Amino acid sequence: MSARQQLPEACTTALGDALQPDLFKALCDPVRISIVANLAARAEAATVSEIADCCGIDFSGVSRHLKILRDASVLLSQRDGRQVLYSLDAGSLAATLRGIADALEMCEQQAAG
Amino acid sequence: MSARQQLPEACTTALGDALQPDLFKALCDPVRISIVANLAARAEAATVSEIADCCGIDFSGVSRHLKILRDASVLLSQRDGRQVLYSLDAGSLAATLRGIADALEMCEQQAAG
């Protein structure tokens, strides 16, 4: 079996690793999108209550959204006394998205070549 | 009002434009993820029936998934006689993802600076 024949499979597995469903699930809700955009515009981390002010839903729901985003490695959290500070890991998310873009184009080239 | 003060708003709007909910909604389903990965591994477009063979669900459901992905500009479709050929617009999707990554890092820099 030549390396050439293995390329398609290597491609799909690379894409399969890159296309993590949890990431897209985390980003497919409009409230979570607005949370990400809001945190991206801040220089510092924000508390749950601060973030909830911009969402229009109960803060308990915001807390759940923040957990989903944190579990998907989109946000970082850190307890500070009574409050919990959430911040956007912009660099990590950007790198993940670029990794998907790279995998897509790698597949395209391998499939065509 | 200085340009410096407008930066945060410009940032959020740039991100708001980049973070299209429809794109993430389209990619948050595991069947649609597998469709994208499958099409990425092919050199040519595929019919609905061909794609359905890899999904494990009824072809009518696959047809709906393909429509969702096409509406989100992830796939291109073209009728060829009785069949409809779907193909992945890998370059476009990669560019969109890189655009989000760029907007994220631009926001981060503006918020910090």
Added chain:
DNA sequence: GATATACTTGCATCCACATGCAAATAAATA
């Protein structure tokens, strides 16, 4: 220790969506 503040979690409800089956549409062929 008691109280207040900040957040998380349990519970019930509601809505969006994925799915399968069947019918409808589009297009080629007999």
Added chain:
DNA sequence: TATTTATTTGCATGTGGATGCAAGTATATC
């Protein structure tokens, strides 16, 4: 035109997820 093939769409069902309220947990202050 009738029939077959390929895809789409209508309909009903089931499931997952978002939401609000209330209760529970964690931390600080009195």
